[in-house]
Amino acid sequence: xxxxxxxxxxxxxxxxxxxxxxxxxxxxxxxxxxxxxxxx
Numbered sequence: 001x002x003x004x005x006x007x008x009x010x011x012x013x014x015x016x017x018x019x020x021x022x023x024x025x026x027x028x029x030x031x032x033x034x035x036x037x038x039x040x
Contacts (some may be wrong), residue, residue: 005011019032 001008001010003014005010006015006017007019007021009021012019018024
């Protein structure tokens with residue numbers, strides 16, 4: 001569970017890779033601002 005571990009977050013950071021433990025971007029479901037015009 002250190003730098004050499006491929007599956008741990010520390011290992012991913014050290015290697016510079018991404019995966020389930022360290023995704024490339026944060027998964028945000030609602031990125032666009034809510035449109036008030038459509039609701040009225």
